[in-house]
Amino acid sequence: MGCSGCRVRFNCGKVLSKVSVFFTMVLIFTYFFYCLTGLCDSAPRTLYSQQAPDYDILDDPRRVSPRLLPDAPSHRNRTASEDAAQVEAPGQQLPLHMPGSARESAESNGIPVSNSFGTKRFPQAIIIGVKKGGTRALLEFLRIHPDVRAVGAEPHFFDRFYDKGLEWYRNLMPRTLDGQITMEKTPSYFVTKEAPSRVCTMNCQAKLIVVVRDPVTRAVSDYTQTLSKNPGLPSFQNLALKNSSTGLIDTTWSAVRIGLYAKHLENWLQHFPLSHFLFVSGERLVSDPAGEMGRVQDFLGLKRVVSDKHFYFNQTKGFPCLKKPEGSSRPRCLGKSKGRPHPQIPSEVLQRLRDFYRPFNHRFYQMSGQDFGWD
Template sequence: MAYRVLSSRVAPSSHRLSRGFLCIFTLSLSVTYLCYSHIFRSDAVTMPSQRFGEPLGAPGSNAGAKRLLHKLHHCTSPRVAPDARPAPSAAPRARDYKAANASGAQRYGNKKLPNALIVGVKKGGTRAVLEFIRIHPDVRAVGTEPHFFDRNYDKGLDWYRGLMPRTIESQITMEKTPSYFVTHEAPRRISSMSRNTKLIVVVRNPVTRAISDYTQTLSKKPDIPSFEELAFKNRSEGEVDTSWNAIRIGMYILHLENWLQYFHLSQIHFVSGERLITDPAGELGRVQDFLGLKRIITDKHFYFNRTKGFPCLKKPESSSQPRCLGKSKGRTHVQIDQEVIEQLRDFYRPFNVKFFEMVGHDFRWD
């Protein structure tokens, strides 16, 4: 009898406790569900806007993620003092770096004015130097020629910077426009951008360079006069026409004197167009040294293409095919009379001697 009385009094209390516990548990689940629903509904659009590979913690780069973490923090965690929260890393992840390099489109970092320029010379091998050096992971370069310091200077430095690829702190930004070397205003304009700019000039036997220049022009304008007609004012007297651009470009010492008014000789590196064909790894090794880069580009990156007559890059990891320069590179030169070649060699010889003395290197063009 006592047992029945006790049970009848305790049971209602136990039921009340169970109902209370269930109520609290259900309410907790509901609040948690509503909180997470709010988070993912509000950030469903903002999260994808974060660009692949942007450095964590960069201004404006992780706004969606920050809001998400902030809301999760308030919904699921107790407050933590600001100085106790770990600072986000500003460095890009290694796998993002490799993926961006493999795709050829780096999407993190900033657009900066170039640290180095390939300023000349036309038909000397500037495209080869650019394509070879840009496989270095610490070099980012513009593929096309911006022609900023000769044709587009009035568009301003902001326009020019906008053409540059994105780079991180450890990378060098480069571009190449070979007509800069013979543009009188280019040295002054580049110096006003930065007096610390490093300059690369690819030089080649001026006679061979002139014939290559003419061959390229002839492929576009087949009705132009012969090489001999353009090269000489008076062929019988051997009077060379220095007003013809194909001849004038090869008078390297005249152009170099203009550059030395604004840059120290130590800021200019000269690449041999001839050795670039016979020893590309050696020439690129010296370019890497000049730019302050680790020698990563070596013999293992090149093979000699006998059909084209110049070196090509071996198959990169991101491609199934070797990489050679375009069809316009390595075209067969127009045949020029040997007497004409000898006359031009005689003409260029004094200019070459002065150039060799100035740069402290004999390129052996005779």
């Protein structure tokens, strides 16, 4: 009997061991099945599972370390095309079903809504120009708005990378939720002959924003930027004038040519009605940022969220900065590349340029319906 009882207990132990192994294998198989089908990734993550990034959106145009698209090589020395493949990386993840008050609170504390939800759409609005007019400031001011999602880097699709196709371009865009606007800015579009027809091919209903500035000041600022990268550049007057004795302006120099706003606008008006344009004053964007941002938000059909409370004037830099938001370590200002001191240009050269631009400026005032007061 004793031996018989031992055998029964031994057999029961073997059965239990086999059952345990069986259920273990079932659990392992179930785990791998869920992972292979991607269901593991859909598990919700804790709202504060990672520390919110402390970034300065105006010092770093991409807001946080950019994420390259899958087809973009991650070489240490990147090319312009690789830069164009950068999109805004998501910061802290917020649940899609968050109550409105919670979303607004999180966004006001610098936590952007996650890119994990929503759809990649073609931009409904584009800042198309102009270089050294204030486009970077405008974009960063707009990105405060919770209903604006924008690419940080300039895609340059309609002037440099059009051969990559519209699907490539769409994939550069951040994901947006219903009611949000997708935007990008590339100032060289305004002066690119082929850009208007290409943009219209994508969306003839697109809203177009042009930030303009006194063309003489803009040309000097353009030259200053180039000089900082190429100290051996000829003097401004040598580049601006074909011949110093005749005083003829060299319109082949890009710094001069960009300021012919009326000519560039004529090209765009062949494809878009004037009602699709908003002309933002670069000067007023500095002197009255809230006022200009009010016009921009109205044009885009947005609630006026960006207002006086978001700005303060930085006396050292000479332009407005964003006030320090709650939870951030410092105010957000344009980076060191903005507000460079301009070189001394002979007054007679500047006057010749003003005389040259005057008829083009007046024509632009008539076309746009706005007098920018540059004369």
